[in-house]
Amino acid sequence: MNTILYIIQKEFRQIFRNKGMLPIIFVLPIVQLVILSNAATFEVKNIKFSYIDTDNSSFSRELISKFDASTYFNVLAKYPSNKIANSAMLKGDVDVILEIPSNFERNLLKDKKTDVGVTINAIDGAAAGVTNVYINQILQSFNKNAQSNLIQPSNTSIKYQNITSIPSFWFNKTLNYKTFMVPGILVLLVTMITLFLSGMNIVREKEIGTLEQINVTPIKKHELIIGKLFPFWLLGLVLLSVGLLIAKLLFNVPIVGSLLLMYLYTSIYILVILGIGLFISNFTDTQQQAMFISWFFMVIFILMSGLFTPIESMPNWAQLITELNPIKYFVEVMRMVMLKGAGFNEILPQLTKTLIYAIAMNGLAVLSYKKTT
Amino acid sequence: MKEETVIKVENLTKQFGDFTAVNAISFEVKKGEIFGFLGANGAGKTTAMKMLIGISNPTSGEAEVASFNVYKNPNSIKKNIGYMSQKFALYDDLTVKENITFFGGIYGLTRKQINEKRQLLVEELGLQEIVNNLVSSLPLGWKQKIAFSVALLHNPKIVFLDEPTGGVDPITRRQFWEMIYKTANQGTTIFVTTHYMDEAEYCDRVSIMVNGKIEALDTPKNLKEKYKAKSMNDVFLKLARG
Numbered sequence: 001m002n003t004i005l006y007i008i009q010k011e012f013r014q015i016f017r018n019k020g021m022l023p024i025i026f027v028l029p030i031v032q033l034v035i036l037s038n039a040a041t042f043e044v045k046n047i048k049f050s051y052i053d054t055d056n057s058s059f060s061r062e063l064i065s066k067f068d069a070s071t072y073f074n075v076l077a078k079y080p081s082n083k084i085a086n087s088a089m090l091k092g093d094v095d096v097i098l099e100i101p102s103n104f105e106r107n108l109l110k111d112k113k114t115d116v117g118v119t120i121n122a123i124d125g126a127a128a129g130v131t132n133v134y135i136n137q138i139l140q141s142f143n144k145n146a147q148s149n150l151i152q153p154s155n156t157s158i159k160y161q162n163i164t165s166i167p168s169f170w171f172n173k174t175l176n177y178k179t180f181m182v183p184g185i186l187v188l189l190v191t192m193i194t195l196f197l198s199g200m201n202i203v204r205e206k207e208i209g210t211l212e213q214i215n216v217t218p219i220k221k222h223e224l225i226i227g228k229l230f231p232f233w234l235l236g237l238v239l240l241s242v243g244l245l246i247a248k249l250l251f252n253v254p255i256v257g258s259l260l261l262m263y264l265y266t267s268i269y270i271l272v273i274l275g276i277g278l279f280i281s282n283f284t285d286t287q288q289q290a291m292f293i294s295w296f297f298m299v300i301f302i303l304m305s306g307l308f309t310p311i312e313s314m315p316n317w318a319q320l321i322t323e324l325n326p327i328k329y330f331v332e333v334m335r336m337v338m339l340k341g342a343g344f345n346e347i348l349p350q351l352t353k354t355l356i357y358a359i360a361m362n363g364l365a366v367l368s369y370k371k372t373t
Numbered sequence: 374m375k376e377e378t379v380i381k382v383e384n385l386t387k388q389f390g391d392f393t394a395v396n397a398i399s400f401e402v403k404k405g406e407i408f409g410f411l412g413a414n415g416a417g418k419t420t421a422m423k424m425l426i427g428i429s430n431p432t433s434g435e436a437e438v439a440s441f442n443v444y445k446n447p448n449s450i451k452k453n454i455g456y457m458s459q460k461f462a463l464y465d466d467l468t469v470k471e472n473i474t475f476f477g478g479i480y481g482l483t484r485k486q487i488n489e490k491r492q493l494l495v496e497e498l499g500l501q502e503i504v505n506n507l508v509s510s511l512p513l514g515w516k517q518k519i520a521f522s523v524a525l526l527h528n529p530k531i532v533f534l535d536e537p538t539g540g541v542d543p544i545t546r547r548q549f550w551e552m553i554y555k556t557a558n559q560g561t562t563i564f565v566t567t568h569y570m571d572e573a574e575y576c577d578r579v580s581i582m583v584n585g586k587i588e589a590l591d592t593p594k595n596l597k598e599k600y601k602a603k604s605m606n607d608v609f610l611k612l613a614r615g
Contacts, residue, residue, distance in 0.1 A: 006478030010467065017466050209461035215428045216456040217479050218448050372447065373429050 003219060007227025011201075015231060025197070029189040029239060033246055037182045044130040049073040050094040052085055057105035063116075063142050067098070072134050085119075095121045096131060108146060182253045183334040184307040186243040191301070191327055194236040194270050195294055198229060198277030203290045206281075215371045225366055229274045236270040237263065247338075257337035261344060265333050268354050272326045275361030282368045301327040329354050377404040379531055379562045380425065385434035387420050394420040396585035397434060402578075404530075407553060407563045409576030409593075413613045416582040418566045419535060425564070426456050426533050439530045452480075455524035458535040462520030465509035469500060469519055472508060473526065480527035487526075494522050514545030521552060525561070532556065534565040538572065550575055570606040579605070581612050588612050 015021060049067055053060050068075045076094060079085035085097045099117035107114040118135055122128035205211040214224065240263070247253040276297065284290040304311070304318065305327040311319055322328050329350040336342035344351075380402035387395040395417045402408045412418045423429035425438050427447035436443040439453035463472045470491065477487035495504055498518060508516060517537055524532055534553075538546045550572065557563050565576070573579050573593060580590040589596055589612055593605055602608045 003479050003481070006475055009478075010464070010471070010475045013471055014464070014466050208465075209458070210464060212428065212458065213456065213461050214479075216426050216451060216454070217476075218451040218481070219479050220448075372427065373423075 003223045004227045004230075007219075007224065008230050011228060011231040015235075025193060025235060026239070026242065029193060030242065030246060032189060033182070033185055033243055034250065036185045037178050037251060044127045044134070045072055047073050047131050047134070048093065048095045049075045049098070050077040050079055050085060050088065050096065051075070051098040051100065052079050052082060053100045054102040055100050055104035059105040059108060059146065060100045063100065063139075064098075066138050066142050070134070070138060089119065089121060092121075096135065098135075178251045179253050179339065180335075181307075182247045182251050183338045184305075184331050186240070186247060187305075187327060187330045187334055188302060188307070189243060190236050190239050190266070190270070191273055191330070192298060193239055194232050194273045195277045195298065196291070197235070198232045198274045199280045199290045199294045200277075200287050201228060201232070202278065202281040203284055203287050207286060221366055221369055221371060225278065225362075225369065229271075229278065232274055232277075233267070233270050236273070237267060240266050253338065255338050256341035258341075258343070261342075261347065262334065262337050265337070265347060265351055265354070266330075268351070268358055269326060269330050269333075271358040272354060272361050275358060275365045276326075278365035279361060279368060282365065282370075301325050304328070305331050307331050323353075326354065326357060378402070379404050379439055380408075380564065381435075381437040382425070383435040385421065385424060385436050386432045387417075387424060387429065388432045393585050395424070395431075398582070398585075398587045400580055400587060400590055402531075402562060402564060404562055405557055405560045407557050407565065407575065407577045409573050409579035410564060410566045410582070411573055411579055411609060412566075412582030416613075417585040418582055421582070422533055422535060422564070422566065426454060427451055452527075453530045455527070455529040455532040456535075457517075457520050457524040457532070457537055459537060459539040460535075462516050463508045463523065466507065468507055469504045469511075472519070472523060476523050477526045482527060490526055494519075498522065514541050514548075517541055517545070518549060518552065521549065525556060529561065531562040531564060534563065536566055536568065538567065538569065546572070570604065570609055573605040573609070581609060583613055 015025075051064055051067075053064065064075065067073045073096070077088065079088065079097070082099070085094070085099075088094050089097060097117075097119040099119070101115065101117070104114055104116070116139070118132075120128045120131050120135075202211065205214070244255065244259075244262075248255060277294065280293050280297075281290050284293060303309075304314070304322050304325050306322070307327070311322050311328065314322070333342075333347050333350050336347055340346075378401050380400075382401070383399045384397040385395060385399070386393065386397050398421060410418055410422065420429065424431045424443060425436060427438075427443060427450045431443060438450045441447075441449040441453070443450065463469075464475070467475065473491045473494065474487055477490060482490065491504075495501055500519070503511060503515070508519075511519075521532075521534070521537065524534075538549055541549065546569070553563055553565070553575075565572075567573065576593060578590065578592050579596060580587050581596075582588070589599075589608070591599065596608050597603070597605065600608045600611050602611060
């Protein structure tokens with residue numbers, strides 16, 4: 001027990017002595033949290049809109065004015081022909097081309113039915129999908145107005161039954177993306193810092209040669225590992241606290257659930273990450289190798305965490321892989337507890353899986369750590 | 374004087390695949406002896422030493438260090454030995470004092486014992502000025518002397534020194550060997566590898582390894598007579614060249 005305390009003391013001294021390391025541990029994550037939370041948004045705004053109006057009627061002008069009035073669209077240009085419009089799309093000057101055919105107004109009045117052509121730049125598929133929805137909404141609302149305009153003079157007795165959905169967004173009433181993103185980004189930061197630091201730490205001693213010296217001492221494996229990982233476990237929790245503080249003060253993200261529960265989960269979660277870091281460091285000889293392998297896993301973990309793309313829409317085999325992704329559970333738990341106020345019972349599945357993961361990972365790490373070769 | 378054996382090695386062998394790094398070496402080292410372990414680079418000295426200090430498992434053969442078996446009780450061996458290598462001595466980013474505290478601590482010394490040992494060390498080596506300096510700021514000679522003292526903190530029965538004076542100036546080397554003599558006189562066994570043949574002359578007994586085998590083992594005086602050489606340097610050259 002005493003031995004562990006001496007190791008912890010030494011590790012802390014080394015961490016706080018390293019003047020280059022402290023800012024990396026504390027300042028960089030905060031900068032990242034502030035920048036990423038503001039930048040990483042799924043909202044599509046300022047869509048570059050252009051149109052070809054071959055009808056030139058009051059109806060077509062009304063339709064364009066509707067797009068003009070929307071905050072999502074910037075009506076940039078009116079093109080005389082398809083060819084010119086297409087070349088503008090090719091150059092990236094516009095994202096959307098709306099083509100209003102001739103006889104647009106006439107067909108609408110006579111047949112009560114007409115078509116418009118919409119071309120959307122879909123290089124970014126997700127943004128294109130959102131753009132399409134916006135355009136449809138505007139067309140529909142235009143449709144409704146047009147129909148009621150048309151119908152009113154001739155027959156006042158006909159009433160149109162319109163079903164309108166009134167969405168109410170639970171747990172994030174204003175659909176604020178920051179509320180959604182901040183807990184997730186916080187998760188990433190805690191994970192990255194603890195993974196890299198723990199992975200690097202033992203390999204660094206291997207590189208310098210101090211690990212050999214340690215292996216010649218009667219230190220037991222578990223003493224060394226606990227002593228080495230505890231400081232990073234604590235750092236992870238401190239980082240979480242700083243992040244939560246920023247989330248609350250700067251982004252006003254609601255923290256509905258119990259802080260204690262969040263810390264309970266995180267304290268187990270960090271064990272998983274430290275175990276992975278240690279495992280990696282057991283199989284690498286240089287910090288460079290450890291860094292590359294950590295990054296390899298980190299990228300997979302991040303992209304398959306459900307933070308940026310919903311796991312439900314991944315193919316089945318990918319969903320199976322995400323079961324092994326610790327970040328996935330952390331993101332779920334943080335969102336559930338912070339935004340929904342989920343209690344112990346609701347996060348019990350994630351808590352159990354994480355606990356098993358932690359035991360397995362650290363078990364493997366201890367087994368693969370060799371004092372003798 | 375009772376001659377107590379502290380290292381006993383029989384047919385100790387280490388193979389890496391097809392390559393035999395240490396080929397069935399046998400020797401004994403007595404308590405309080407300064408045992409020189411010589412050999413050219415790649416002769417197998419370091420591999421042999423790693424087996425004795427319990428960080429490398431032998432392929433075959435027997436070895437007892439401080440009367441503990443290297444297979445059965447490597448951890449008991451580790452409690453009873455000190456080790457200092459040329460590659461690593463101390464933590465560069467800790468002060469002298471912090472290094473003493475750490476190594477004393479992990480060898481199970483109490484705070485009180487650590488403080489006493491530190492004060493003793495500071496007086497003996499004259500460290501008053503530098504005890505709170507980072508090790509990285511010290512000259513190599515100082516680092517090696519302090520590392521040697523740190524390896525002795527827990528009063529080990531045997532100290533293993535792997536090229537302890539590599540890259541150190543002649544004056545510091547002389548001081549270092551004075552420390553080694555003093556330690557040996559107090560009953561601690563010194564097991565030392567070196568490339569400096571003048572240092573080999575200081576040893577009580579010397580073994581010379583060539584291609585994984587011990588080719589010669591005797592006192593420097595006897596070796597010089599046997600190989601009709603003026604100095605250990607000549608003995609070494611005759612043996613190592615084959």
